[in-house]
Amino acid sequence: MKAQESKRQRRKAERPAELLEAALEVFAEKGFAAARMDEIAARAGVSKGTAYLYFESKEDLFRALVQDRMLLIFTPLEQAFETYEGSSRELLEMLLARFCIRVLGTKLAALPRLVIAEVGHFPELAEFYRRNVIDRGLGFLSRIIARGQARGEFRPGNPDHFARLFVAPVLLSAIWRACFDRFDDEPFDFAAFIETHRKILLSGLAPEPERGKQ
Amino acid sequence: MKAQESKRQRRKAERPAELLEAALEVFAEKGFAAARMDEIAARAGVSKGTAYLYFESKEDLFRALVQDRMLLIFTPLEQAFETYEGSSRELLEMLLARFCIRVLGTKLAALPRLVIAEVGHFPELAEFYRRNVIDRGLGFLSRIIARGQARGEFRPGNPDHFARLFVAPVLLSAIWRACFDRFDDEPFDFAAFIETHRKILLSGLAPEPERGKQ
Amino acid sequence: MKAQESKRQRRKAERPAELLEAALEVFAEKGFAAARMDEIAARAGVSKGTAYLYFESKEDLFRALVQDRMLLIFTPLEQAFETYEGSSRELLEMLLARFCIRVLGTKLAALPRLVIAEVGHFPELAEFYRRNVIDRGLGFLSRIIARGQARGEFRPGNPDHFARLFVAPVLLSAIWRACFDRFDDEPFDFAAFIETHRKILLSGLAPEPERGKQ
Amino acid sequence: MKAQESKRQRRKAERPAELLEAALEVFAEKGFAAARMDEIAARAGVSKGTAYLYFESKEDLFRALVQDRMLLIFTPLEQAFETYEGSSRELLEMLLARFCIRVLGTKLAALPRLVIAEVGHFPELAEFYRRNVIDRGLGFLSRIIARGQARGEFRPGNPDHFARLFVAPVLLSAIWRACFDRFDDEPFDFAAFIETHRKILLSGLAPEPERGKQ
DNA sequence: AATGAATGAGGCTTCATTCAT
DNA sequence: CATGAATGAAGCCTCATTCAT
Known part of the structure; x- marks a missing residue:
């Protein structure tokens, strides 16, 4: 159980960086307005809702x-x-x-x-x-x-x-x-x-x- | 009657240039996606619908x-x-x-x-x-x-x-x-x-x- | 001048029938909602504005x-x-x-x-x-x-x-x-x-x- | 947790049928062009946006x-x-x-x-x-x-x-x-x-x- | 913590109708 | 009478954001 938790913790700690990385990709390809949160989240391997756990809005991201x-x-x-x-x-x-x-x-x-x-x-x-x-x-x-x-x-x-x-x-x-x-x-x-x-x-x-x- | 017609014609002839000028302003300020046709038309002194008489779409413009x-x-x-x-x-x-x-x-x-x-x-x-x-x-x-x-x-x-x-x-x-x-x-x-x-x-x-x- | 006037009169008298004929064609092809006054008028050989001289609205037509x-x-x-x-x-x-x-x-x-x-x-x-x-x-x-x-x-x-x-x-x-x-x-x-x-x-x-x- | 999920799943599974039923009603009453997605969605008990989760467009529906x-x-x-x-x-x-x-x-x-x-x-x-x-x-x-x-x-x-x-x-x-x-x-x-x-x-x-x- | 179904405001586009010429 | 440029209301569709699960 500890292993699982620590794995979770590690995931949690990495999420913001993974989202930023995905955001860089998508923003770079589409620009701000045309970038969709769906796609950023998907490239970071999470659901759209999860992205909002780490960043308040697309602007914030x-x-x-x-x-x-x-x-x-x-x-x-x-x-x-x-x-x-x-x-x-x-x-x-x-x-x-x-x-x-x-x-x-x-x-x-x-x-x-x-x-x-x-x-x-x-x-x-x-x-x-x-x-x-x-x-x-x-x-x-x-x-x-x-x-x-x-x-x-x-x-x-x-x-x-x-x-x-x-x-x-x-x-x-x-x-x-x-x-x-x-x-x-x-x-x-x-x-x-x-x-x-x-x-x-x-x-x-x-x-x-x-x-x-x- | 000719003067009247020519006044109209002159407006019509100037519309595209006026719209392009307005579009340059708004696109420059907002970027493409954030630019609204409403505003472009307004700055050209016409209504939104009129802009579509001269340009098929925002992309076309x-x-x-x-x-x-x-x-x-x-x-x-x-x-x-x-x-x-x-x-x-x-x-x-x-x-x-x-x-x-x-x-x-x-x-x-x-x-x-x-x-x-x-x-x-x-x-x-x-x-x-x-x-x-x-x-x-x-x-x-x-x-x-x-x-x-x-x-x-x-x-x-x-x-x-x-x-x-x-x-x-x-x-x-x-x-x-x-x-x-x-x-x-x-x-x-x-x-x-x-x-x-x-x-x-x-x-x-x-x-x-x-x-x-x- | 009389000839011209009577020609005009004849045109005027024929307009409604021409418009109804055009309307039948366009309505038949497109249905009511999808029929455009532009097209009806064009097929009757007049401008859109003229159609409104004879029929109050598309419904009326x-x-x-x-x-x-x-x-x-x-x-x-x-x-x-x-x-x-x-x-x-x-x-x-x-x-x-x-x-x-x-x-x-x-x-x-x-x-x-x-x-x-x-x-x-x-x-x-x-x-x-x-x-x-x-x-x-x-x-x-x-x-x-x-x-x-x-x-x-x-x-x-x-x-x-x-x-x-x-x-x-x-x-x-x-x-x-x-x-x-x-x-x-x-x-x-x-x-x-x-x-x-x-x-x-x-x-x-x-x-x-x-x-x-x- | 299964009960909860299945409740959601059941909704999701029923949505298309509910939307089709509502669409039949509204299309039947209004015809295609005059039917509004707002009303179809409302009769299915969902919002307009939700309808687009299940059908790509009004035509598709x-x-x-x-x-x-x-x-x-x-x-x-x-x-x-x-x-x-x-x-x-x-x-x-x-x-x-x-x-x-x-x-x-x-x-x-x-x-x-x-x-x-x-x-x-x-x-x-x-x-x-x-x-x-x-x-x-x-x-x-x-x-x-x-x-x-x-x-x-x-x-x-x-x-x-x-x-x-x-x-x-x-x-x-x-x-x-x-x-x-x-x-x-x-x-x-x-x-x-x-x-x-x-x-x-x-x-x-x-x-x-x-x-x-x- | 994570999900993803649901929302609804916002914007582009169309077109019946008007009105100055 | 006739025109056609201009209007603006209306509707489809998108997508950032929320929230029940």
Whole structure:
């Protein structure tokens, strides 16, 4: 009987994560409004009613999903590079590599599109995303770039703009994966594209005397 | 009697455009599923039933909107530069300027987000967009870049990748405008950002001996 | 100008009949609820608005149609045989022949089905039909049969029942034509069927000593 | 717990039949187009949404109703007389009696009118009815009549025509009940009418030497 | 804790009817 | 007289949410 109970307990503990996982799938495929609770519950292997035991509403489920996954991405990134002491250029290169692995290669690539799509429907969520993800991420990158400028690694200019230039091709890739990859026989080669991005951007960011060394 | 008739006729002739304009507004604010025909019709100054005199369904209205606006953007661009004979670098600079004026400064900036948001619900629309907008646009840019490479203006590399790097910050800007600008007191300065983009990208694209002249 | 006016007048005078004709067609094909005023008007060669100049509503049009056509059938029949003096058997035979020509061979064959279909929707119309068409027709037939019984031409029995037996196969034929004929390559041979009906019924109605002489 | 579950299960098992019963009532009263799902559901004691758990659409409900009821009528009839060995005349008499009890006396009498009324709106349904009900029924009767002719019980003639003559007064009765009975204080005496029909038809069908023995 | 049958508000769409021209 | 653009009430259907079991 204990075994059964603990099995139940384990099930109970896993339910929210299983539902979030299923929700990510379905939201990614259908968008918020078109996603049906029936299908999310079914993919999580439970009945519709059960989903409501863990999340108050479809909106609640959506919010929980976004917050959960976004923290999942940022926290380790920030922590890992908090104490970094090498060159800023290499820091950016490592971040780019990380991004490709942690986001573009997974279902998470669907999240930006999802948030973008539902801004109108979830202003509070958009604000949360703006504050906790974008501002946080761009701020993080800006500090790295400012550090590089101070060290003479990068040309002068608005660090926030540079940060956005750094992010833009990654965003484009995520959107491409989520939206348009399906129409090609072989998927777009993100790694090669991001590698090109790395070369061009770092070349463009280099201070005048050092340009051309990529 | 002619004046009377023509007044009616004029209304009739203007209805579709008025409805498309209203649809762009509402779709941009709410997304497809959450947009209500009632509201679209109301903003166009007509009743719900009238909208159905001009468009068979909400889907039809959506399709017409995307097609109409996309043709509006691309056709003049392609025609204007068909016979261009100056430097490729200047061509890209002019395109960038055009983009900012014709897209970022208008409600059209909402369209990319709109399409991105509704891919799941309208696979056919996504494919239409992929073929007629993205492939067309990227192909256009790729040809310009290849031309520049042949003339020794740009460094070697995959023109399609370069084209995407060219577009990415513009896309990010459009999304920013549509999604996150609302949370700031003063709007993001797209012109300055795109100007930074221009400098960095063209610097990064330059062949080795010429780098550093932006 | 007179010519034009009189032409107009002629048009005006013909409009109601043209609309009734079109209405018969469309109602016959679609039933009442599914018939659209648009289509009726179009088949009459006028616009929807014009139809409302002549009939207050779709219901009104329907009522006018039924009354008009029913009177068209019965009045000449009753008048023609008011002064008849021959045998009752021959009278029935002539009626049968008339029915086939005036009803089964024309679009009028659709009317019974039409009325039957819309009883629930138009109780008053059903009552009108009951009193003015059915009771009138069955009464007419009953009087003929009673006359025949008095003359020793027919066996005794409830004349109303005999009248209904007389009508039933005609009704069945009209319904068949309106509903099921479309599924056969060659149409059902009503003439032969009604001829069989004539033989069997008159044989069955004959008084005992005379049976078997058909 | 079993008792509880079985109670629910029993409800669920009974729902379709309850809905079909309610649908028969409402369709019979209003016709297809004018019947509202709200009312059908209400008469079945459930909400509109619940009806859609069991039937995909109003059309589906209508189809299910017709199929269900028609099978209910025909199957036992055919089976009961599969192994019959008595006289064909008695067989027809028994069929007539059955018809009156199983159809004319019940709500089923509304079905023929229903189908007739909706042919235009449901061509596929009409074809289904034509093949599975009419052809089946007339074929059944034709075989009986041909058997009687082979045994010398009936006069020669097209068995299909005879079958239709057999059915016509029954159809008339069903239509009468569904449409016009409501306007009389006391209902039409179907039993007497069908009894008259029996006498007259069998008398008319008899071969010459035997006529007059009804 | 889990289920899934039931609900009913909400939105798209149709079409009889009106009325300005 | 005639038109046809415009209306808006009405009805089918969906699906998030509830609750008895």
